[in-house]
Amino acid sequence: MKVEFHGEARLENLGSVREFVAGACRQAGADSSFCFDLKSAVDEACTNIILHGYREREPGSLDVCFEEDAERMVVTITDRGRSFAPGEIPAPDLSSPWRERAAGGLGWHLIRKMVDEVEYQADGEKGNRLILVKRRNSGGRL
Amino acid sequence: MSFRRLALVIGSGSVKCAAALGLLKVLRREGITVDMVVGCSGGSLYAAMIALGGGVEEAEEKTRRLWTREITKRRNTKALFSAILPRLFGFDERFGLVDDRMVLERLRAAFGTRTFQDARIPLYLTATDFHTGEQAVFSSGSLVDAVRASIAIPYVFQPWRIGERVFVDGFLSDPMPVGVAIKEGADVIITMGFESPYQTRVSSVLRFAFQLSSITSNNLLRANFAFHNLAHHNEIIPIIPQFREPLHLFDTDKIPYVIEEGERAAEQQVPYLRKLLAASASS
Amino acid sequence: MEIEVTHREQVTIVAIVGSVDGLTAGELSQSFREQVRGGYVRIVGDWSGVEYTSSAGLRALLETVKEARQRGGDLRLAAVQPDVLRVLELAGFTGILKLFPDIEAAVGSFRS
Numbered sequence: 167m168k169v170e171f172h173g174e175a176r177l178e179n180l181g182s183v184r185e186f187v188a189g190a191c192r193q194a195g196a197d198s199s200f201c202f203d204l205k206s207a208v209d210e211a212c213t214n215i216i217l218h219g220y221r222e223r224e225p226g227s228l229d230v231c232f233e234e235d236a237e238r239m240v241v242t243i244t245d246r247g248r249s250f251a252p253g254e255i256p257a258p259d260l261s262s263p264w265r266e267r268a269a270g271g272l273g274w275h276l277i278r279k280m281v282d283e284v285e286y287q288a289d290g291e292k293g294n295r296l297i298l299v300k301r302r303n304s305g306g307r308l
Numbered sequence: 309m310s311f312r313r314l315a316l317v318i319g320s321g322s323v324k325c326a327a328a329l330g331l332l333k334v335l336r337r338e339g340i341t342v343d344m345v346v347g348c349s350g351g352s353l354y355a356a357m358i359a360l361g362g363g364v365e366e367a368e369e370k371t372r373r374l375w376t377r378e379i380t381k382r383r384n385t386k387a388l389f390s391a392i393l394p395r396l397f398g399f400d401e402r403f404g405l406v407d408d409r410m411v412l413e414r415l416r417a418a419f420g421t422r423t424f425q426d427a428r429i430p431l432y433l434t435a436t437d438f439h440t441g442e443q444a445v446f447s448s449g450s451l452v453d454a455v456r457a458s459i460a461i462p463y464v465f466q467p468w469r470i471g472e473r474v475f476v477d478g479f480l481s482d483p484m485p486v487g488v489a490i491k492e493g494a495d496v497i498i499t500m501g502f503e504s505p506y507q508t509r510v511s512s513v514l515r516f517a518f519q520l521s522s523i524t525s526n527n528l529l530r531a532n533f534a535f536h537n538l539a540h541h542n543e544i545i546p547i548i549p550q551f552r553e554p555l556h557l558f559d560t561d562k563i564p565y566v567i568e569e570g571e572r573a574a575e576q577q578v579p580y581l582r583k584l585l586a587a588s589a590s591s
Numbered sequence: 592m593e594i595e596v597t598h599r600e601q602v603t604i605v606a607i608v609g610s611v612d613g614l615t616a617g618e619l620s621q622s623f624r625e626q627v628r629g630g631y632v633r634i635v636g637d638w639s640g641v642e643y644t645s646s647a648g649l650r651a652l653l654e655t656v657k658e659a660r661q662r663g664g665d666l667r668l669a670a671v672q673p674d675v676l677r678v679l680e681l682a683g684f685t686g687i688l689k690l691f692p693d694i695e696a697a698v699g700s701f702r703s
Contacts, residue, residue, distance in 0.1 A: 177612075180613055199674065213613035216613065273646040273647075276682065
């Protein structure tokens with residue numbers, strides 16, 4: 167199954183994005199905790215993109231693609247805003263102390279906890295792609 | 309109008325926690341009263357004694373009688389057998405290599421049947437729920453139970469059952485539970501915490517296990533401390549005694565030295581502490 | 592997201608219905624701030640109607656709890672839903688904030 171959401175990178179659209187992800191996830195057969203986690207991670211990621219990627223710019227596109235197979239659900243978020251520099255997406259380092267990085271730090275921490283893999287591809291032409299993967303067997307709760 | 313509650317947090321650190329007595333000496337000398345105490349692991353012994361209102365000499369004496377090498381002398385043979393032949397001897401979460409009868413005896417000698425009600429100021433002791441990993445905060449009931457749960461050192465003393473739950477050393481959920489003081493309404497927080505020692509020679513399986521445990525707990529200590537600093541509305545003053553020599557789990561004879569270092573470290577913070585409390589009183 | 596403020600026994604109850612996210616967190620912060628600056632520093636956040644809280648909501652909570660405590664009060668939460676509770680746990684907030692199963696318990700906690 168593969169479904170897409172196309173919208174503008176505006177905070178007003180966060181609710182719709184969440185509904186889209188949660189709905190697709192449920193349709194793909196995951197339980198409510200699993201869907202809550204995935205939608206949370208997507209919301210946090212989109213919020214960061216809207217607030218930082220498009221800061222001081224006209225809101226551009228924000229596309230969310232949901233795909234799934236027997237093992238996992240994959241959400242790919244594509245935008246055409248400013249790319250995140252490698253250091254801006256904190257690594258899953260349990261030993262690094264809490265640091266609020268431009269209002270994004272806590273959000274990334276939650277994303278890391280809610281999904282299994284996070285991959286980022288910055289491309290000036292094709293846009294930035296943030297890929298969140300959540301494995302079915304990892305269950306709804308941490 | 310607004311008074312300021314001063315909390316004292318004593319984190320895990322076995323004999324190093326005696327430095328809290330040095331800190332207490334200094335506070336008493338300066339006429340500064342502590343309104344709340346939080347203790348974790350070794351710190352829970354001192355937190356309890358301080359909250360019960362005893363003097364520093366009395367507490368020092370009590371610790372010397374309580375915390376000696378003898379409490380880990382007796383092996384828990386059943387546990388050893390169950391480790392090697394779990395199905396035959398039955399293995400469960402209450403695993404500990406040391407027979408805990410002596411430590412219980414000593415705790416009872418120190419605290420008797422006293423409860424949290426006997427504490428003169430609010431007292432909170434932390435342990436860790438063995439099954440859920442959550443921090444467990446004790447503020448009522450038997451002191452012996454709470455302290456025994458708090459100091460249930462993994463592999464050494466078996467986890468302690470209270471009612472339906474099983475508890476293990478507080479340091480596993482947070483080696484320096486400043487969060488408890490924040491949650492319970494403290495304003496200025498003085499905190500004493502110690503990093504777990506790293507092994508010099510990894511000469512046994514147990515030392516290997518302890519090294520891993522130190523790595524995790526030190527990282528946890530730092531991460532939590534940074535978070536608590538961000539989350540608290542007032543000052544958190546860390547008191548970090550410098551020890552010139554290595555201190556091991558049962559170096560009870562070094563307690564006077566530890567207390568001295570605690571005093572020294574505390575004295576350095578007194579001017580700042582006074583300023584903070586004075587500023588609070590006038591606001 | 593809707594916010595309703597009521598008063599009970601010296602305590603201010605701020606009830607929220609909906610989602611607290613990047614869009615709505617600012618409004619929530621503003622509402623809390625009004626209460627605190629107006630001298631209402633004993634606040635219970637009724638979270639029974641909150642179906643989602645993102646890190647933006649957590650920041651609003653943290654800001655408020657600190658301001659309230661600075662003024663001798665506190666912000667306590669009531670009836671946090673299971674999924675939202677998990678977010679609070681992951682962020683370490685359950686260690687620094689008091690949570691209660693319902694409003695009565697939360698209001699009652701201010702009595703002592």
